[in-house]
Amino acid sequence: MAIQKEKNKLIQKxxxxxxxxxxxxxxxxxxxxxxxxxxxxxxxxxxxGGYLLFTLYPxxxxxxxxxxxxxxIREPKFVGIQNFIVMFEDPFVWRALKNNVLYGxxxxxxxxxxxILLSYILVYKSYRMNAVYKVLFFFPNVLSVVxxxxxxxxxxxxxxxxxxxxxxxxxxxxGNYYWLGEKSTAMWAIIPPTVWWAVGFYFVIFMNAMVxxxxxxxxxxxxxxxxxxxxxxxxxxxxxxxxIRVSAIFLMLSMFKGFENILIxxxxxxxxxxxxxGLYMFxxxxxxxxxxxxxxxxxxxxxxxxLVLAKLLIDKLTAGRDAEY
Amino acid sequence: MKExxxxxxxxxxxxxLLWALTIIFPLAWIxxxxxxxxxxxxxxxWKLPGQLIWQNYSDAxxxxxxxxxxxxxxxxxxxxxxxxxxxxxxxxxxxxxMQFKGRSVMWGLIMLSLFLPGINALVPQYVLMRDLGLxxxxxxxxxxxxxxxxxxxxxxxxxxxxxxxxxxEESASIDGASIFQTFFRIILPLSTAGIVTVAIFKFLNLxxxxxxPFIYLSDPDKYTVGVAMYQANQIMHYKSDxxxxxxxxxxxxxxxxxxxxxxxxxxxxxxxxxxxKG
Numbered sequence: 130m131a132i133q134k135e136k137n138k139l140i141q142k143x144x145x146x147x148x149x150x151x152x153x154x155x156x157x158x159x160x161x162x163x164x165x166x167x168x169x170x171x172x173x174x175x176x177x178g179g180y181l182l183f184t185l186y187p188x189x190x191x192x193x194x195x196x197x198x199x200x201x202i203r204e205p206k207f208v209g210i211q212n213f214i215v216m217f218e219d220p221f222v223w224r225a226l227k228n229n230v231l232y233g234x235x236x237x238x239x240x241x242x243x244x245i246l247l248s249y250i251l252v253y254k255s256y257r258m259n260a261v262y263k264v265l266f267f268f269p270n271v272l273s274v275v276x277x278x279x280x281x282x283x284x285x286x287x288x289x290x291x292x293x294x295x296x297x298x299x300x301x302x303x304g305n306y307y308w309l310g311e312k313s314t315a316m317w318a319i320i321p322p323t324v325w326w327a328v329g330f331y332f333v334i335f336m337n338a339m340v341x342x343x344x345x346x347x348x349x350x351x352x353x354x355x356x357x358x359x360x361x362x363x364x365x366x367x368x369x370x371x372x373i374r375v376s377a378i379f380l381m382l383s384m385f386k387g388f389e390n391i392l393i394x395x396x397x398x399x400x401x402x403x404x405x406x407g408l409y410m411f412x413x414x415x416x417x418x419x420x421x422x423x424x425x426x427x428x429x430x431x432x433x434x435x436l437v438l439a440k441l442l443i444d445k446l447t448a449g450r451d452a453e454y
Numbered sequence: 455m456k457e458x459x460x461x462x463x464x465x466x467x468x469x470x471l472l473w474a475l476t477i478i479f480p481l482a483w484i485x486x487x488x489x490x491x492x493x494x495x496x497x498x499x500w501k502l503p504g505q506l507i508w509q510n511y512s513d514a515x516x517x518x519x520x521x522x523x524x525x526x527x528x529x530x531x532x533x534x535x536x537x538x539x540x541x542x543x544x545x546x547x548x549x550x551x552m553q554f555k556g557r558s559v560m561w562g563l564i565m566l567s568l569f570l571p572g573i574n575a576l577v578p579q580y581v582l583m584r585d586l587g588l589x590x591x592x593x594x595x596x597x598x599x600x601x602x603x604x605x606x607x608x609x610x611x612x613x614x615x616x617x618x619x620x621x622x623e624e625s626a627s628i629d630g631a632s633i634f635q636t637f638f639r640i641i642l643p644l645s646t647a648g649i650v651t652v653a654i655f656k657f658l659n660l661x662x663x664x665x666x667p668f669i670y671l672s673d674p675d676k677y678t679v680g681v682a683m684y685q686a687n688q689i690m691h692y693k694s695d696x697x698x699x700x701x702x703x704x705x706x707x708x709x710x711x712x713x714x715x716x717x718x719x720x721x722x723x724x725x726x727x728x729x730x731k732g
Contacts, residue, residue, distance in 0.1 A: 168633045169554055172544040179601025187578035188570055194578055250466045262470050264718050271714045273662035275680040280480050294499045333722050414577045422577050429574030436571040
C-alpha cells in the first residue's frame with residue numbers, strides 16, 4: 130500500500146511537470162483534465178454508486194435491524210439487544226449451528242481426499258481417457274444449485290429413485306425408503322451432493338498445484354525406487370499442505386455460509402434435522418410462516434461475526450506461507 | 455514415462471471410471487427417462503424408453519412454463535451481462551490505469567466486499583429494494599445485479615489490463631485521442647480476452663443465480679428458469695408428472711452444457727485464478 134502511494138505521488142509529480150511543459154498551449158490542459166474527470170465519473174458512478182447503495186448500505190443497516198422487533202410491515206419497534214438474548218436461548222439456533230459444524234467437519238475431508246486422489250492420477254498417470262475425465266469431473270461445478278439439488282432429489286427418491294433401484298439390483302431391498310424424508314438419513318444424504326459438486330472445483334485446484342511441483346523431485350525419488358504411494362505421501366502431500374489447509378478452511382466457511390442446496394433438497398426437514406443457520410435465518414425472514422426481520426437480522430449478524438472472525442484468522446494463518454521447493 | 459500396467463493401474467482406472475459414472479450416469483438416466491411416458495417410468499426405472507416421447511419437451515416448455523421462464527432468463531441474464539461486463543471493464547480500467555483523487559479510498563471500499571459474507575445483508579437489501587419499488591421485477595433484479603463492483607472481477611480484469619504497455623495511452627494522447635477514444639478504440643479491443651473470461655463467469659453466475667430471483671420474484675410470469683424448476687418440483691409432489699419435470703431439467707441444463715463445451719478451458723483456468731487470489 131505504502132509503495133503504491135509513493136508511486137502515485139511520483140506519477141502525480143511527473144504529470145504536473147509534464148503539464149508545465151504544455152503550459153504554452155492555453156486551454157489544452159484544462160480540457161483534457163475535465164474530460165478525464167467526466168470519464169472517471171461516468172465510469173464509476175453507476176457501479177460504485179450501486180455498490181454503496183445495494184451492498185455497503187444494507188450491510189451497515191443490518192446492524193440496526195438486528196436491534197428491532199419488526200415483521201416488515203408494522204411500525205418497527207426498537208428493542209435493543211433483546212433479539213440476541215432470545216437467540217442465545219433459542220434451541221433451534223443451536224441445533225442449526227450444530228448441523229453447520231457437522232457439515233463443516235465432515236464435508237471438507239471427503240472433498241479433499243477425493244480431489245487429491247483424482248488429480249494425482251490425472252497428473253502423474255497418462256491414461257488414454259485423462260483428457261476426457263478432466264473435462265467431465267469439473268462439469269458438476271458448472272451446474273446450478275437447483276439442477277444439482279433436483280438431480281440428487283431424483284436419485285434419493287423413495288419410490289422411483291436410482292439409489293433404491295440400484296440397491297435392489299445388488300440384492301438390498303429397502304422398499305420405498307425416502308432417504309431425504311427420514312430423520313436418521315436426511316442429515317447424511319445432504320453430504321454426497323455437496324461433495325460431488327465441490328470435488329469438481331477442488332480437483333482442478335489440486336491438479337494445477339501438482340503441475341507446479343518440479344518433476345526433478347519425483348525423478349530423484351523414482352531413482353531411489355519409491356513407489357507411487359510413497360511418492361504421494363512423502364512428496365506430494367507435504368508440498369500441497371498449504372493449499373490443502375486453505376481449501377479446508379474455505380470449504381468449512383462455505384458450509385457455514387451456504388444453504389441453497391438444503392433449501393431445495395429438504396428445506397431443513399424432516400422436523401429440522403437438516404436445518405442450518407443460514408436457512409433458519411432465511412426462513413424467518415422470507416419463509417412461509419410469520420416473518421421477523423429483526424430476529425433474522427440478529428442471526429445474520431451472529432453469522433457475520435463468525436465468518437469475519439474466521440476469515441481474519443485464516444488470513445493470519447496463511448499469510449506468507451507458501452510451499453517451498 | 456512408460457510404466458507397465460499393474461493391478462494399481464487397473465484400480466486407478468477403476469477409480470476414475472467410477473467417479474466419471476457418478477456424473478454421467480444420473481445425467482444419462484434423466485435424459486432417457488425424459489423420453490418415456492409416466493406409466494413406463496413408474497413400471498421400471500431402468501428400462502430404456504420404448505418409443506421416444508419428445509412431446510415431453512414441448513409439454514415442459516409450455517405447461518411447466520419453461521418457455522416463459524427461458525425468455526425471462528434471457529432478458530435478465532442478457533441485460534445484466536451486457537451492463538455488468540461493460541461496467542466491470544471500464545471500472546477495471548479507471549481503477550488500475552488511471553490516477554485520480556479518491557482512487558485508493560474507492561479501491562479500499564471495494565476490497566472490503568471480500569470480507570462481507572452478504573448473508574446478513576439479505577433482509578435490509580430486500581427492504582431497500584421494496585422501498586425503491588424494485589421487487590417482483592426482472593428489471594429490478596437487473597439493477598441489483600449489474601450496478602455493482604465485484605472485487606474478484608476487477609482484480610481479474612485489472613490484472614489483465616495492467617499487463618498492457620503504458621505507452622498505449624501516451625501515444626494515443628500525443629496523436630490527439632481523447633480519453634474516451636483511448637478507452638473504446640484501444641484498451642477495450644486489446645482486453646477482449648480478459649473481458650470474455652469475465653463475461654463467461656458472469657453468465658454462469660447469473661444463469662445459475664437462484665437466491666436472488668427466488669427472493670425477489672413472486673409472480674410466476676416472471677420466474678427465471680431456476681425458480682421455475684424449483685416450483686415445478688414443488689408441484690410435482692402432488693402431480694406425479696415425473697417425465698415432464700425431467701424434460702424441463704434437461705432443457706435448463708442445455709445452455710450450461712453448450713457454454714461449458716465451448717469454453718471449458720477458460721472456465722477451468724478462470725476458476726482456479728479466482729481461488730488463488732482468494
